[in-house]
Amino acid sequence: MKIAILGTGMVGVTIGTKLVELGHEVRMGSRTATNEKAAAWVKTAGAKASAGTFEAAAAFGEVVFNCTSGSGAVEALVMAGEKNLEGKVLIDVSNPLDFSKGMPPTLFVSNTDSLAEVIQRRFPKAQVVKALNTMSCSVMVNPRLLPDTHTTFLSGNDASAKATVKALLSQFGWKREEVLDLGELSTARGTESLLPLWLRVWGATQNGTFNFKLVAAKPG
Amino acid sequence: MKIAILGTGMVGVTIGTKLVELGHEVRMGSRTATNEKAAAWVKTAGAKASAGTFEAAAAFGEVVFNCTSGSGAVEALVMAGEKNLEGKVLIDVSNPLDFSKGMPPTLFVSNTDSLAEVIQRRFPKAQVVKALNTMSCSVMVNPRLLPDTHTTFLSGNDASAKATVKALLSQFGWKREEVLDLGELSTARGTESLLPLWLRVWGATQNGTFNFKLVAAKPG
Numbered sequence: 001m002k003i004a005i006l007g008t009g010m011v012g013v014t015i016g017t018k019l020v021e022l023g024h025e026v027r028m029g030s031r032t033a034t035n036e037k038a039a040a041w042v043k044t045a046g047a048k049a050s051a052g053t054f055e056a057a058a059a060f061g062e063v064v065f066n067c068t069s070g071s072g073a074v075e076a077l078v079m080a081g082e083k084n085l086e087g088k089v090l091i092d093v094s095n096p097l098d099f100s101k102g103m104p105p106t107l108f109v110s111n112t113d114s115l116a117e118v119i120q121r122r123f124p125k126a127q128v129v130k131a132l133n134t135m136s137c138s139v140m141v142n143p144r145l146l147p148d149t150h151t152t153f154l155s156g157n158d159a160s161a162k163a164t165v166k167a168l169l170s171q172f173g174w175k176r177e178e179v180l181d182l183g184e185l186s187t188a189r190g191t192e193s194l195l196p197l198w199l200r201v202w203g204a205t206q207n208g209t210f211n212f213k214l215v216a217a218k219p220g
Numbered sequence: 221m222k223i224a225i226l227g228t229g230m231v232g233v234t235i236g237t238k239l240v241e242l243g244h245e246v247r248m249g250s251r252t253a254t255n256e257k258a259a260a261w262v263k264t265a266g267a268k269a270s271a272g273t274f275e276a277a278a279a280f281g282e283v284v285f286n287c288t289s290g291s292g293a294v295e296a297l298v299m300a301g302e303k304n305l306e307g308k309v310l311i312d313v314s315n316p317l318d319f320s321k322g323m324p325p326t327l328f329v330s331n332t333d334s335l336a337e338v339i340q341r342r343f344p345k346a347q348v349v350k351a352l353n354t355m356s357c358s359v360m361v362n363p364r365l366l367p368d369t370h371t372t373f374l375s376g377n378d379a380s381a382k383a384t385v386k387a388l389l390s391q392f393g394w395k396r397e398e399v400l401d402l403g404e405l406s407t408a409r410g411t412e413s414l415l416p417l418w419l420r421v422w423g424a425t426q427n428g429t430f431n432f433k434l435v436a437a438k439p440g
Contacts, residue, residue: 101332106331106332107331110330110331111326111327111330111331111416112321112326145437146435146436146437147435147437147438148433148435149435150433150435153417180421180424180425181424182420182421182423182424183420183423183424187420187423187424189416189420190416190417190418190419190420190421191417191420193413193414193415193416193417194413194414194417195413196331196409196410196413197373197410197411197413197414198410199410200402200403200407200409200410200411201400201402201410201434203402203403203407204400204401204402204403204407205400205436207436207437207439209436209437210434210435210436210437211435212432212433212434212435213368213370213432213433213434213435214421214430214432214433215366215367215368215369215370215430215431215432215433216366216425216427216429216430217365217366217367217427217429217430218367219427
């Protein structure tokens with residue numbers, strides 16, 4: 001599959017690398033066509049990796065991963081071009097973290113809205129699916145890093161878009177029973193809301209390689 | 221130990237009943253001395269159970285559980301009396317849920333503050349510990365209801381107060397490794413923030429008897 005990665009940070013590099021390993025053609029997008037981090041990634045990731053502007057990447061991809069920082073997400077997507085997102089699955093991995101008020105960061109949108117919904121409203125013809133935003137990127141692409149099963153959440157308004165994301169998650173190594181579809185995109189308010197707890201667990205344990213597992217009583 | 225339960229809802233009744241079973245003397249407090257739900261609870265819970273006003277309960281307890289609805293918490297604690305909370309461990313189980321805007325509820329304080337901190341600022345001589353607010357009350361007092369270990373969080377500024385709460389959690393059946401002390405009381409912003417996700421998991425699974433388990437990679 002042809003996949004666009006928007007963002008050259010650790011999340012973009014980690015997901016991009018995994019997708020190339022899985023045999024996908026991946027184009028990493030950034031502000032300029034000559035981004036150094038993207039160029040370095042292309043060199044190490046191999047023949048199926050390429051780089052370009054946000055626009056070139058989005059035009060290339062059948063599926064688009066938003067791996068930008070939350071605060072830069074809408075601007076990056078505007079640069080990617082509304083037309084290049086039309087009818088495509090847009091997997092939003094970003095979180096609305098605001099680092100301007102000190103650590104730990106707060107959320108610049110929360111409670112009665114979510115960044116995923118902000119993006120969906122701005123790009124109504126994209127099929128936004130919120131996914132993988134509740135863990136470190138090493139865990140996103142390699143869930144078996146952890147010594148137990150654990151849970152990843154999906155939110156989105158389009159069932160076929162969520163099926164596409166589920167298939168990618170399966171390729172990443174997620175077991176079927178580890179993926180919980182929470183429902184429509186507004187449920188991303190829930191997963192984005194996990195960040196304030198995620199950050200405090202990280203602070204208390206000094207270990208960012210973790211995730212949460214849903215443990216439920218058997219019905220009846 | 222003499223323990224006050226503020227609130228006659230399901231959380232108060234469940235925790236109060238468990239505490240009596242464990243041999244504690246428990247006084248349930250409410251707005252009036254003649255609350256019907258409290259009276260009914262006293263009848264079933266046995267000789268170590270009693271009921272009274274918020275004030276009478278708080279005066280009685282060496283430890284005070286705030287099991288009121290989040291929106292009524294400060295008012296109930298004001299009725300309990302600042303002096304009756306002085307120097308006492310105040311276990312805040314409540315969540316700042318706002319049901320006035322439809323379902324699922326939003327949070328009336330979040331992100332840059334927490335209800336636990338609001339309470340601590342209003343009652344600076346109480347030793348507020350946020351605990352057990354991230355699950356159904358059936359799980360709070362019987363963690364073995366679930367088919368796996370799972371995690372409960374603590375937040376508070378006073379180490380000895382947190383030790384008191386840990387001892388009570390142990391009596392409830394929580395294993396030592398299931399209790400994660402997140403640090404100072406402001407970390408309650410994290411656990412109160414879990415509610416928006418909790419509510420969506422409940423919505424998606426139609427099963428409220430669940431909790432989250434922290435699964436971390438082994439260090440090194």
